[in-house]
Amino acid sequence: MTPAPLKFASPLLDEATIAAAGDVLRSGHITSGIWVERFEAALSAHCGGRPVRVLTSATAAVEVALQLCGIGPGDEVITCGQSFFTVLNMIVKVGATPVFVDCDLVTRNVELGRVAARIGPRTRAIVPTHWPGSLVDLDALYALAGHYGLRVIEDAALVIGSHWQGRPVGALGDLVTFSFHPNKNMTTIEGGAIVCSDAEEAHRIEVLRFHGIERRDDGTRDVAFPGGKFNLPDVNARIGIAQLERLPGFLTHRRMLVERYFDRFVTNPACVLPPRPVDGDGQSWNMFCILLPLERMTISRKDFRDALGARGIATGISYEALHLSTLGRRFGYHRGDLPNTERISDSTVTLPLHAGMNPEDVDRVCDACADVLARHGSPGNSTTR
Ligand SMILES: Cc1ncc(COP(=O)(O)O)c(C=O)c1O
Numbered sequence: 001m002t003p004a005p006l007k008f009a010s011p012l013l014d015e016a017t018i019a020a021a022g023d024v025l026r027s028g029h030i031t032s033g034i035w036v037e038r039f040e041a042a043l044s045a046h047c048g049g050r051p052v053r054v055l056t057s058a059t060a061a062v063e064v065a066l067q068l069c070g071i072g073p074g075d076e077v078i079t080c081g082q083s084f085f086t087v088l089n090m091i092v093k094v095g096a097t098p099v100f101v102d103c104d105l106v107t108r109n110v111e112l113g114r115v116a117a118r119i120g121p122r123t124r125a126i127v128p129t130h131w132p133g134s135l136v137d138l139d140a141l142y143a144l145a146g147h148y149g150l151r152v153i154e155d156a157a158l159v160i161g162s163h164w165q166g167r168p169v170g171a172l173g174d175l176v177t178f179s180f181h182p183n184k185n186m187t188t189i190e191g192g193a194i195v196c197s198d199a200e201e202a203h204r205i206e207v208l209r210f211h212g213i214e215r216r217d218d219g220t221r222d223v224a225f226p227g228g229k230f231n232l233p234d235v236n237a238r239i240g241i242a243q244l245e246r247l248p249g250f251l252t253h254r255r256m257l258v259e260r261y262f263d264r265f266v267t268n269p270a271c272v273l274p275p276r277p278v279d280g281d282g283q284s285w286n287m288f289c290i291l292l293p294l295e296r297m298t299i300s301r302k303d304f305r306d307a308l309g310a311r312g313i314a315t316g317i318s319y320e321a322l323h324l325s326t327l328g329r330r331f332g333y334h335r336g337d338l339p340n341t342e343r344i345s346d347s348t349v350t351l352p353l354h355a356g357m358n359p360e361d362v363d364r365v366c367d368a369c370a371d372v373l374a375r376h377g378s379p380g381n382s383t384t385r
Pocket residue numbers: 056057058059060083084086087129155157158178179180181191192
């Protein structure tokens with residue numbers, strides 16, 4: 001019998017959550033209201049009491065965070081070539097210039113040691129993306145940003161539930177953005193959030209996410225800045241509250257699956273695996289990405305993915321090099337500028353990982369990878385760090 005298809009990501013929504021969302025739908029108030037306030041309070045509690053405001057996506061959150069920092073035409077923003085299109089797009093959308101730095105080949109986090117050389121008089125902010133399994137070094141990041149007087153927008157789309165020295169991501173630092181897309185550690189269907197530093201910033205986010213509208217004392221409204229329309233509806237916020245309650249359980253299950261991947265993943269020739277966690281439970285695992293040893297394979301990445309697909313195993317690519325996208329190249333970037341980013345972009349494959357999987361699903365993926373590589377490669381061993 002052919003086993004059921006295995007998605008590479010999938011949300012877990014239980015009947016209680018669906019019923020709770022139904023209650024909101026029946027309540028007559030379905031757009032932003034009391035449930036948004038409650039969701040923001042719950043997220044704030046998760047982030048050590050810092051203010052949190054929710055939006056319709058992490059992409060909206062990054063755009064609003066850049067606007068909150070006053071970043072626009074003439075400004076430069078340092079980011080990493082190995083991330084999702086959101087960071088490039090939003091930097092360009094607000095009128096600023098992206099300045100790309102390479103990443104570490106294994107952690108995929110921005111190489112902080114290379115950032116200082118790219119800071120110039122027009123640099124306003126650093127926007128690093130945290131990768132599952134190993135966060136950007138926050139001590140080094142904030143020492144650098146403090147030294148040069150730069151804002152930081154941590155793209156934490158992939159890592160809600162990860163910890164830095166015992167504190168959850170979002171509980172420290174400058175601006176931190178989360179995603180609640182269905183592929184992430186928890187979902188609101190679509191949705192995102194910004195963690196900020198004080199009530200004034202939180203109010204400014206409220207204005208920026210809702211048309212830029214400010215209320216005057218006489219009851220009329222005004223706009224001084226063309227704000228977006230990024231308010232999260234209550235139905236989504238209600239789902240988010242239920243998901244946040246289940247987040248610890250989701251993360252424990254994901255960690256168990258990742259441990260299984262590390263225990264079982266032996267391919268021949270060798271794939272580069274993510275960094276194996278050393279602190280047991282400090283990191284959340286949104287994705288498990290490998291690097292194929294293409295130079296020792298007789299098939300392409302597409303063939304490899306098709307071979308897994310033929311066995312009912314879905315895979316993804318996380319991510320294409322931002323500086324080599326058509327938009328990125330507009331800023332003068334070429335192949336060869338960011339070697340690690342490019343190697344990842346060319347050879348990465350995202351394997352299935354979600355809270356609905358069981359250990360046997362991981363075994364199935366590992367067996368399939370080993371089999372396909374054994375047929376189409378030459379000898380070697382898996383490498384981890
Ligand atoms: C690293 C990263 N940042 C930002 C985003 C944007 O998230 P959203 O879909 O909520 O806009 C994504 C989405 O996949 C992502 O992977």
